[in-house]
């Protein structure tokens with residue numbers, strides 16, 4: 001069966017993935033050792049988002065568990081700054097069997113973003129991921145300007161990572177594609193979310209609220225991937241809520257080329273990718289598929305009521 005909305009190219013044509021699971025940007029990718037360890041089991045590894053200067057991040061506690069597979073966090077990008085990060089990428093590139101993707105934090109200055117992009121490309125990063133906390137219609141079309149500027153100066157692929165809570169994620173994905181992005185990654189954490197410790201009566205996070213991730217956001221992420229896949233022609237990387245192979249297959253059936261995992265990787269460690277790959281092989285053979293390519297986007301052949309615009313509201 002032909003793919004419902006064919007891509008211009010597959011993500012694995014941009015960078016060769018060792019398997020369909022990618023370590024998403026987050027705490028495991030903050031150090032070279034983490035990138036190397038996860039690079040032994042993941043298809044590729046994304047580093048923690050870097051900023052121009054070193055940042056301590058928010059005071060502890062800045063991460064809290066929500067149920068078995070959920071988390072809220074507001075870390076505020078603790079990282080050693082882009083120069084030290086570029087050195088860690090260079091080290092990880094030497095020792096990790098998996099490709100390394102450098103993540104650039106949400107900056108407002110094109111010049112700062114270009115500095116980091118150059119440094120990461122020179123360090124050997126296989127691709128860049130731009131962590132956007134702005135939408136296409138936010139301010140002065142920052143997403144389009146930053147993406148376009150980076151695409152003009154780097155040779156490695158550029159992935160635009162979108163947040164679910166800023167404008168319409170589909171409009172932002174289209175703007176990213178038009179600005180030259182090679183792939184979209186969706187979604188980042190769902191903000192704001194809050195957990196209150198009933199023993200103390202205080203919010204579990206030092207800053208009160210944070211972004212929700214892990215199991216609880218799977219359905220939101222699948223809908224985002226589904227809508228973005230339909231509206232664009234570049235590869236979509238799913239990110240959100242994956243804790244087992246069935247979750248990952250939902251993303252692929254919605255149209256994802258590959259699947260990023262952060263929260264489950266933090267909870268389970270590098271072994272999560274070994275488990276997910278083993279489970280996925282078993283699931284595909286139980287369902288009678290010989291490869292993921294046979295499943296990509298097939299949910300589009302049956303679903304009728306997924307809105308193409310975020311303004312469409314269900315009447316319940």
Ligand SMILES: Cc1cc2nc3c(=O)[nH]c(=O)nc-3n(C[C@H](O)[C@H](O)[C@H](O)COP(=O)(O)O)c2cc1C
Pocket residue numbers: 024025026027048049063071073075077103131161187188189212213214215217239240241242260261262263264
């Ligand atoms: C503690 C924590 C830190 C994160 N830091 C970043 C970050 O620096 N940059 C980024 O793009 N995404 C960051 N994320 C978002 C993840 O990469 C991922 O998109 C999101 O958590 C959804 O995937 P998941 O449900 O598998 O965790 C972070 C997530 C968590 C839980």
